[in-house]
Amino acid sequence: MSFEVAQDFDFEEFLRPSFGVYQGEPVKVRIWFSPDAAGYIKEKIWHDTQEIVPQKDGSIVFEAEVAGTEEIKFWVMSWVSKAIVLEPASLREEIRTEAESLLNRYEKDEKGREAPDRVSSVPL
Numbered sequence: 001m002s003f004e005v006a007q008d009f010d011f012e013e014f015l016r017p018s019f020g021v022y023q024g025e026p027v028k029v030r031i032w033f034s035p036d037a038a039g040y041i042k043e044k045i046w047h048d049t050q051e052i053v054p055q056k057d058g059s060i061v062f063e064a065e066v067a068g069t070e071e072i073k074f075w076v077m078s079w080v081s082k083a084i085v086l087e088p089a090s091l092r093e094e095i096r097t098e099a100e101s102l103l104n105r106y107e108k109d110e111k112g113r114e115a116p117d118r119v120s121s122v123p124l
Contacts, residue, residue, distance in 0.1 A: 025068060026067060027065065027068065027069055028065045028087060029066055029088065030085070031062045031076055031084070031085055032059060032061050032062075032083065032084045033060050033079065033082060034059055034081075034082040035057060037079055037082040038054075038060040041060060042060060047066060049066075050062060050064040051063045069090070073094055073095060077095060077098060
């Protein structure tokens with residue numbers, strides 16, 4: 001299989017609005033990071049449009065306009081309790097739902113049994 005790339009296609013420009021490689025509708029995100037995560041977040045350029053807003057308590061608010069929220073959702077979730085989505089509400093709700101699902105897996109399964117404590121017993 002082969003394909004031709006248009007002469008005027010700029011791959012870097014195509015990926016610029018995405019948080020990684022996923023594409024989607026442009027959306028402004030605002031994410032709060034705790035003081036102990038703030039230093040690391042400030043050290044790196046995560047997105048071309050990012051702005052870091054310092055808070056009085058040492059925390060920060062990360063703002064950016066990204067192409068879709070799928071990849072940034074995973075990024076935020078990787079920070080566990082050190083990050084909270086402030087906007088958009090839809091992303092905040094997606095993460096809340098994921099967190100509830102995770103909590104339920106650790107507490108009890110659907111039949112009321114205790115969650116498995118060994119990897120070999122986790123259903124795939």
